[in-house]
Amino acid sequence: MLDIDKIRKDFPILETVKYKRPIVYFDNGATTQKPKVVTDTLTNFYLSKNANIHRAVHFLSQESTNAYETARTTIKSFLNASSEKEIIFTSGTTESINLVASSFGERFIFKGDEILISELEHHSNIVPWQFIAEKKGAIIKVIPMNNKGELILDNLDNLLSDKTKIVTLNQVSNSLGTINPVKKIIAAAHKKEIPVLIDGAQSVQHMKVDVQDLDADFFVFSGHKLYGPTGIGVLYGKEKWLEAMPPYKGGGDMIKKVSFEKTTYADLPLKFEAGTANYIDAIGLKSAIDYVQGVGLQNIAEYENDLLKYAEQKLKEVPNIIFYGTSVNKAATISFGIKGVHPTDVGTLLDKLDIAVRTGSHCTQPLMDFYGISGTIRASFAFYNMKEEIDYFTESLKKVVMMLT
Ligand code: PLP
Numbered sequence: 001m002l003d004i005d006k007i008r009k010d011f012p013i014l015e016t017v018k019y020k021r022p023i024v025y026f027d028n029g030a031t032t033q034k035p036k037v038v039t040d041t042l043t044n045f046y047l048s049k050n051a052n053i054h055r056a057v058h059f060l061s062q063e064s065t066n067a068y069e070t071a072r073t074t075i076k077s078f079l080n081a082s083s084e085k086e087i088i089f090t091s092g093t094t095e096s097i098n099l100v101a102s103s104f105g106e107r108f109i110f111k112g113d114e115i116l117i118s119e120l121e122h123h124s125n126i127v128p129w130q131f132i133a134e135k136k137g138a139i140i141k142v143i144p145m146n147n148k149g150e151l152i153l154d155n156l157d158n159l160l161s162d163k164t165k166i167v168t169l170n171q172v173s174n175s176l177g178t179i180n181p182v183k184k185i186i187a188a189a190h191k192k193e194i195p196v197l198i199d200g201a202q203s204v205q206h207m208k209v210d211v212q213d214l215d216a217d218f219f220v221f222s223g224h225k226l227y228g229p230t231g232i233g234v235l236y237g238k239e240k241w242l243e244a245m246p247p248y249k250g251g252g253d254m255i256k257k258v259s260f261e262k263t264t265y266a267d268l269p270l271k272f273e274a275g276t277a278n279y280i281d282a283i284g285l286k287s288a289i290d291y292v293q294g295v296g297l298q299n300i301a302e303y304e305n306d307l308l309k310y311a312e313q314k315l316k317e318v319p320n321i322i323f324y325g326t327s328v329n330k331a332a333t334i335s336f337g338i339k340g341v342h343p344t345d346v347g348t349l350l351d352k353l354d355i356a357v358r359t360g361s362h363c364t365q366p367l368m369d370f371y372g373i374s375g376t377i378r379a380s381f382a383f384y385n386m387k388e389e390i391d392y393f394t395e396s397l398k399k400v401v402m403m404l405t
Helices: 004-009 036-048 059-079 093-108 127-136 182-191 239-244 279-295 297-315 343-352 365-371 387-404
Strands: 087-090 114-118 139-143 164-170 196-199 218-222 233-237 255-258 263-265 321-324 333-338 358-360 376-380
Touching: 036 279, 059 087, 059 233, 059 279, 087 093, 093 127, 093 164, 093 196, 093 218, 093 233, 093 239, 114 127, 127 139, 164 182, 182 196, 233 239, 279 297, 297 321, 297 333, 297 387, 333 343, 343 358, 343 376, 343 387
Parallel strands: 114 139, 114 164, 164 196, 196 218
Antiparallel strands: 087 233, 218 233, 255 263, 321 333, 333 376, 358 376
């Protein structure tokens, strides 16, 4: 289905040998590696096309501006948004959520109102809401999860009260890989005219996302988890919300007219893009999306699902393993612990065997509290990973467990 040998050649870092063999990179949930076409795009742009955007009449600036706005159009199509006005470039998921929490919260959240989040959230989809809740005197409510790491939706109708101003949750859990039924949750919230923000930081790289089909009010993601550069991300917002929300930051490019008495703001999307945008990384993100679409998101989803199923079976061979997050609906992430062993010790020894996994709370401490643990070992796969790597991982893990127990 996928030509893995060819794909792996596009990612030179996968040839890195620190100890004995090329690195087995299973930390894709934290960040993905970059295909050479993305780094070439960045280098070429800096070396031959760079100029500040939206500013000057000279040809370099025109080219830069065109490339930046073309990147926006690519992202509009990638998410199936209805207009470029709905695509705001940010520095990443964290900034996108902070923007909405701060700006939407300023305009729409007041004392006694409720913000509904899920128990599976990353800290970046918890803390910004706590800031605005504290500032406005609002209350955070939580959709609970079960032992499999699935959201419990039986009581959703009651949680969506007449005080709920926004629902915010991820489409895929970074810690467990659970795919949440966001379309169903959005439909339930919309019955009560409550908008929903979807954190797509862990979904856009694994599945096709269509914001109009989901009917999401806001959708956010980071470039670096989608094979693109760091420091660039996206906020999709329905035009009606973005129009109603006040600017988040002030500065150049986000204004129509400034005087000492009064300033008027630029139209969307620039109203939310104060200062010199990270235009080169936006152009790099376009190149990453083109690459991913060349491979095909459907092919990626099928290939990664096959890897996941294979890994789930293989890892059962490891003594004393405890799996966390066993929903049938999962993206390519496995979280587990080893009875009586600290995750960091496992991660440290695996590193010496050229295997990169993530250990710890994965920025989801409330989720760890649910299980009564301090952290897990997480293997998160990408489409450049292979079954041979999972075999090596399983055998290495068996050795590590033998040493530590
Ligand atoms: N949300 C989820 C589900 C994530 O996995 C992450 C990062 O791991 C974030 C938000 C934050 O992303 P960033 O650090 O790129 O802003």
